[in-house]
Amino acid sequence: MSVDMSQFYQTFFDESFEGLDIMESGLLGLDIGAADAETINTVFRAAHSIKGGSATFGFTVVAEFTHLMETLLDEMRDGTRMVTEDSVDYLLKSVDCLKELLTAVQNESEYNEAFVEEVKAGLERLLHGDDVPVKVDGEVSDSSTSKPEIKGWNIEFKPAEYLLKTGNDPVRLINELSLLGKIETVCCIDNIPLFSEFNPELIYLSWSIVLHGNVQKEKISEVFEWVDDDADIVLTCIGGEQEQNNEEVSGVEVAAPVAPTEKIEVQAPVEKIEASLKSEIHDTDKKSSLKKTPKDQSSIRVSIDKVDDLINMVGELVITQSMLGQLGENVTPDSIEKLQDGLAQLERNTRELQESVMRIRMLPISFAFQRFPRMVRDLSNQLGKEIELRLLGEQTELDKTVMEKIGDPLVHLVRNSVDHGIETPDEREAAGKPRMGTVELNAFHQGGSIVIEINDDGKGIDKDVIFAKAVEKGVVNANDSLTDEQIFDLIFAPGFSTAAVVSDVSGRGVGMDVVKRNIRELGGTIEVKSEKGKGSTIIIRLPLTLAILDGQLIRVGADTYIIPLISIIESLQVKKEQISSIGGQAELYKLRDEYIPVVRLYETFGLKPDSEELVDGLIVIVEGDGSTAGLFVDDLLGQQQVVIKSLETNFRPVEGVSGATILGDGTVALILDVSGLINLSRQSSERAA
């Protein structure tokens, strides 16, 4: 039977990457010197599983590497090796290395050989002390060259009485033996006790077996391999001339030699065998061991509860459908009310079903958080800082896609906090703070969004420095007066970095603008709060899911558009005196104490509106990207949840539009991208000006 092993690869990769995370968090949690045995065992187990799987599925490079880690961990587990800072560091590096190898194997790509070899060498050094394993040249003594012709074997087989209780069965063993060659068996019944003493669970029999043919001894040992300790087995070779070889295997008694014996030397020095194995492994082309695997298919682990919920919902939906079906067959005026009830139920079912399906895509944010303990540990070592990382709200659930996309921005922000936020222990002490700084990641749900906060108790952001830097870069004018909020927002401007020294960690000036753009692409917002000397807080707000959005339907002329509800502040009718225009071009609406630009949607999209007079329509005040604008529309229609269809995949990106959806009547409506629209109108008024 041939089994296509590649079908198990994806599961193997999934569990291996999971195992790596377990190893990493386990290693980070180890107390040097007083390591917890259970934690080491957990880490060991993860390494062990990866080794077993990779060997089984033929990923030799991975198996080979994991073997080293496993050996080291095994020694730690046994207590024969102390858990030192150095060894933990190397194990953490090995986790990275393994990640690299697994990714390479999964994607059939190259891996960083130098890095892998370096870590490997480090592990070997830890394992063997300083002496690099000596490769022994010279051949391993070959035991097969002078094998004499064997005519057969006499086998005395006396199982222990309890043999059956190990699940082994002498009959099966003898049957197995018969597969090697013709056998003759004589059963000895001398030991059978009196019936009164007979215990049916014990074996009282023993056998003398003659096996004919040129059978290698190893083959016979293999048959009895499992019962070595539970039976007396004596093998005697029926040689052609004087060749007779008895070899002591554990538990196998050696019969007194009948003729002069010639022992075959098979005990080659262990090192030699190891060396030859090693060179063999090195010989196999590295690429050939990277077997073909299916490309990265993203998969998701869903708890059974969620699936059960889903099945329940579908069940209810089916009931509703059949109810409606029955009503529809036979419509009378009386049934209208029932029909309405049914439709209401259908609506409820649909909503619940939708929620359940959405829940399937939700994962706890701990998936995104788990890389931080390691990162903060490494960074603080590198920077000579003492930092405690606190993770809160790790169970807060978030859409998988959002999670994947928020990972990198979060890394950047945490790096920033560690690098620029937290001061060195000495600086902190001088400022009257504890030497140990704190970085805290907190996630929670608020309304329809998830909020992620990154707090640090570091030196905070110096507004004056930011402002000066912004003036220097020409982002703002020296005599502009900006609110705190606006100043903090400047750090998100492209190419803006205030780090005095550009360190390895951050401060290359790429980043914050990218962070902001990434978050905006997810339909989220980012905000900075900071107090000099006290610390900073960065607040990220993200939609729970990318697939569905609460929308306000609006009408411009004959067309319907959707504005994300989250960006609408209010909608109002305007009075003429509240509108002023600058240079006869850009129109401003006086909203309380603030002037905000008016965007005439019919102009943007080239439509024919009901009326071009602002007083005839409505202004929808929207906020996006920190700025506010009024969108002029003809009418507000209803609010509803809409399923977002990407324009980029189905058409092409359009500025000012973030996607499209299909309405209940089958028509397509565009979803407005508020920040994009505001930018667009700013550009056009700049052009006009």
Next chain:
Amino acid sequence: MAKILAVDDSASMRQMVSFTLKGAGHDVQEACDGAEALKIAQTGTFDLVLTDINMPNMDGVTLIKELRALPAYKFTPMLTLTTESGAEKKAEGKQAGATGWIVKPFSPDQLLATIKKVLG
């Protein structure tokens, strides 16, 4: 056709073992650790138990010990899935009452050949 209980904390190994055995016409139930296996084992009888050794909650050696103590599993073949380096693990398994072992890594064919040894 035999009823086989396959115990391993690694999902891919479990999948591979189970797929191979089912392909050969056996009836396979899976458990992801010793504790779960012990629970499942008590709901019915099995002709063969295949178990990994190092698992969370309950390891394979303890599982075998526990199972051997049950009347229904007094004579049931139980094999440990072990790595080459685990020579003492083999012995430990045997001591607990294991019938034998299969050395990891093994191919589907090796697996089938080995279980043939105990299922006859």
